[in-house]
Amino acid sequence: MTLWRPVGEHELALIAASQWAAFPPRLPDQPIFYPVLNRPYAEEIARDWNAKRNNLPVGYVTEFEVQAKVATSYDIQIVGSEGIHQELWVPAEELDAFNAAITGPIRVVAHFAGESYTGEIDSVTHLPQGVQ
Numbered sequence: 001m002t003l004w005r006p007v008g009e010h011e012l013a014l015i016a017a018s019q020w021a022a023f024p025p026r027l028p029d030q031p032i033f034y035p036v037l038n039r040p041y042a043e044e045i046a047r048d049w050n051a052k053r054n055n056l057p058v059g060y061v062t063e064f065e066v067q068a069k070v071a072t073s074y075d076i077q078i079v080g081s082e083g084i085h086q087e088l089w090v091p092a093e094e095l096d097a098f099n100a101a102i103t104g105p106i107r108v109v110a111h112f113a114g115e116s117y118t119g120e121i122d123s124v125t126h127l128p129q130g131v132q
Helices: 009-017 039-048 092-100
Strands: 002-007 058-066 076-078 086-088 102-113
Touching: 002 009, 002 039, 009 058, 039 058, 039 102, 092 102
Parallel strands: none
Antiparallel strands: 002 058, 058 102, 076 086
């Protein structure tokens, strides 16, 4: 099953450090990991939230495959008024098991840089300079 996850530059670097195999553990104030069910919603978050942050104004959209048996064990959460705002809520303590169900690499499929972003991003790979 294909899922998407909007991330900022810090989380992207941690994903790269895992050799594109896993999402990093949640922070203490983040009890839920929420991949989304469609690319337009992931792009909306990356563009309208991540790219408008003052500290690191850039958002990336990751795409990945996860075993359907694992993904469908989580209820779909509708978090907005539109039908595209669909997420899975994975409790932080279950993230390791969720990561183990990822098949293939996590891919970066889009990026959105805010006006004050000063870094360089490859237009083909969507990766910031220095991230492989």
